[in-house]
Amino acid sequence: MRDKDQKRDWKFKLHEIIYEADTPTGKLFDVVLLITIIASIIFVMLESVKEFDAEYHNYLNIAEWVVTIIFSIEYILRIISVKKPWKYIFSFYGIIDFLSTIPKYLSLIFMGTQVLIALRALRLLRVFRILKLARYVGASNLLANSLKASRAKILVFLFTVLIISVIFGTVMYFVEGDQSGFTSIPVSVYWSIVTLTTVGFGDIAPVTPLGQFIASMIMILGYGIIAVPTGIVSAEYAAQHRGQLPQVPPQLPKVDMNTESCPNCSAERHKDNAKFCYNCGHILNEHR
Amino acid sequence: MRDKDQKRDWKFKLHEIIYEADTPTGKLFDVVLLITIIASIIFVMLESVKEFDAEYHNYLNIAEWVVTIIFSIEYILRIISVKKPWKYIFSFYGIIDFLSTIPKYLSLIFMGTQVLIALRALRLLRVFRILKLARYVGASNLLANSLKASRAKILVFLFTVLIISVIFGTVMYFVEGDQSGFTSIPVSVYWSIVTLTTVGFGDIAPVTPLGQFIASMIMILGYGIIAVPTGIVSAEYAAQHRGQLPQVPPQLPKVDMNTESCPNCSAERHKDNAKFCYNCGHILNEHR
Amino acid sequence: MRDKDQKRDWKFKLHEIIYEADTPTGKLFDVVLLITIIASIIFVMLESVKEFDAEYHNYLNIAEWVVTIIFSIEYILRIISVKKPWKYIFSFYGIIDFLSTIPKYLSLIFMGTQVLIALRALRLLRVFRILKLARYVGASNLLANSLKASRAKILVFLFTVLIISVIFGTVMYFVEGDQSGFTSIPVSVYWSIVTLTTVGFGDIAPVTPLGQFIASMIMILGYGIIAVPTGIVSAEYAAQHRGQLPQVPPQLPKVDMNTESCPNCSAERHKDNAKFCYNCGHILNEHR
């Protein structure tokens, strides 16, 4: 009995250290893990730099093995300390943890590099595991809340940006054509997005006067509508900041949602409770 | 009598399905139509990619016929279900619907592609028909309202941006000249807009020290004045958000609109009710 | 007596038409003048496009003469209708009006084109004369006021942007050197401004890893601090919008302006009314 209790005790402590961050040892574990993850990402990055890899291949190899062993130990400890190991193993983070650990072992069997590098790059996703620390930074909650509150409006905005890009991209394809890089409509739409967001790579640029005129319009439009998401987030954030959450402003002027159109004269935008067409007086939807 | 009623009934139901979105069948119709429109736009886009078209020309041809037939059926149904078909046929959307339907039929007669592609690209405008669904997203009303409220100010701002661009463009034409791409004043103005809106393609870039100095001024200016539309929309949006609509702030310091200038000393900016020049005491406009 | 009165009457009416905008004829005059000015600017622009000028030189010549004659008549009328003509002639707008009128006459005597084109471009400044119409757009006052209120802060901000650009530009000159276009410190500072303002022409771009790392820092900095002028204008504009003008917020935490530093220990940031150093107790400025 005693023995079983002690074993449980030991498991509990391990669980506390690994999965939580409110004991000194738990915090230390998280910080060590964070450093290992960041180091492992930097190693993947450096290995992709050909000149660096050529010179320091051996050191990178050793460093990679160190990271792999630390990840292996962590993975085993995580499985041991949880009561239902299978649940962890097949959870999202369980799979990420597993995939982050195996590339080096696989490289002993297969010699293909590209796929293994891609696999190792998955370690980036492990950063999010550590981000639970971010919850301590109260600030990020305020941020997340105001973004969440303005989500619908930002989506409407992004949708508008996309439609504008498609329309202008199609127009530019006909105006400019192949000679200046507008080789197809998708490429023209890509260029439209590059221009509207004020990025402006310059790999594709209009050369005809009409093309440059339309490009100017896109740029001024992009320069102007950047104000819209900013205004939204500002207002939401200010509201959150003041501690009020007026998601649905009470005095918002009522908008008629009626999508009927008159069967007689095709007039639209009827009142919600309209029975007759405001334009020709014809009866609306008597069969409702 | 019965028969006529039933026919009317049938027409009404059709009208409800096609033109409205508040019955389940009406919503389904709109969703199917939206998907068809988006698919038709994607087909036009893909056909403009030469390599793709070369390989999958037959599939695109079939897809295009499917879309054309769906559009044809829709167009006929729309004409049938409306009481005054001619009014619909010559309405804005009626014409768009017609032009969106015919390109494939025309391609049987004529073989010219460019014009027909341009015609098919018009289908983009059909998206706006579906956007009446957007009215359900209450959010977009708030957005539209705050944009509408700040319309005048945004126009003043855009006009200022244009004047700045023309002035700096003209200056850059004289400073840089042909050797670095500033071949004419319109091109220089185009470059000014590219720079002021912080797009910066780089196809044209100043090379002389003075040109680079002026370019720096334009960039810092553009970086600074982007704050203006943002500030406007933020404030308007915040006002809308709070449910107040102080379009005309009541305590706004009164501005004298008097455009008279003294016939004696040419002084301007007189008080609105001024009878004598504040500068030289000469009588103003006695003949009014 | 009658005659003199009538003459005065005639002059007054002319003055009212030309210098003011609150009678129908006055407004018409302003609109016609605005169109002529804009047309004259477009002619200057088109003449700078070599291909266009080659083909339509004669038409442009005629159009230029028409504009010149209209401007001449307007100039003479302005002189006649003012009581003190010399005051108008040597005023800022008087000189601009004169310079806008003469280029075509001068072209009869001299054949040099560049200087005359530059002179004609001065007509752009005439646009500002018409902008007095903008006073009617009440909106622009609100804009101007909020910009004026935040002027000091925007200057501090621009000064900061300049210092950052100079520092990073100097650093990049030493890091990158000639091989990637950073040929001198001024050019590097120019590149810094291009990057910080998120314009990014790409005519000069870092190629060394360290250079690219520093460039990344500049870009993220530029991306972050664009929030500052926006925040300022937003807040000022919102304050103006609400009709309050809290230029000096009353509860602003008092800031000590004391620039003394202790003659004994060099400590700074003493209280405004400090008599002794807060750090070492030494007496401060007994000789004041």
Add this chain to the structure above:
Amino acid sequence: MRDKDQKRDWKFKLHEIIYEADTPTGKLFDVVLLITIIASIIFVMLESVKEFDAEYHNYLNIAEWVVTIIFSIEYILRIISVKKPWKYIFSFYGIIDFLSTIPKYLSLIFMGTQVLIALRALRLLRVFRILKLARYVGASNLLANSLKASRAKILVFLFTVLIISVIFGTVMYFVEGDQSGFTSIPVSVYWSIVTLTTVGFGDIAPVTPLGQFIASMIMILGYGIIAVPTGIVSAEYAAQHRGQLPQVPPQLPKVDMNTESCPNCSAERHKDNAKFCYNCGHILNEHR
């Protein structure tokens, strides 16, 4: 006794002039020093322009000597007027002042230019000494305060920008590869930052359809999230402006900081005072 007093008197006055800015002579000293510093920076800049240096080398040499002598006198006066000279000499500004003064003297001994130019560029840091004048501009305090108040949130934001850049950079490395300039992951991350911040040099640009699609996503993301820092600073600034400092908004919805996860089912996000798992009912952390 008299003599010592007078000497002290003289030293005090000198101290007042050099270290402070609230007497007329003190202000004059600061302005002269500011001009000298700015001139010295401009000389360093001009010397780096090869063509300019080739022609005006002698003038630059003389100007450099004048600046060096003024800095030398200032440095000696600063040492004399302070009671504890060593403290000043080894202070941050003391070292900067010393390093700003010596390059020209060193050039008499060594002939190496690059290092000395770098040393002279350090003079830029002297500008900050003068910035104590900026304290008079009350505006900058408001700015500094609102930036300080939103520091934590801006850091969270910048950290997010970095993570997004690393993830997208890695993805682009695999998608695009060498042929379009994405030669290694660090270079791809650099490109990601260039794109996300809407700078867009264009020295590296995607050429594959998938790469251009992902690039579009990055750009729209960058265009959207620029709203976040702007919103933060706007709200903070507005709060400061109103004279309220609601650093910790009182009605902020309480966020549970509990980082425990259930040892049985691995569920997370328990209430702060949770004793049992909300998901499976298992006891939490009984050994706490």
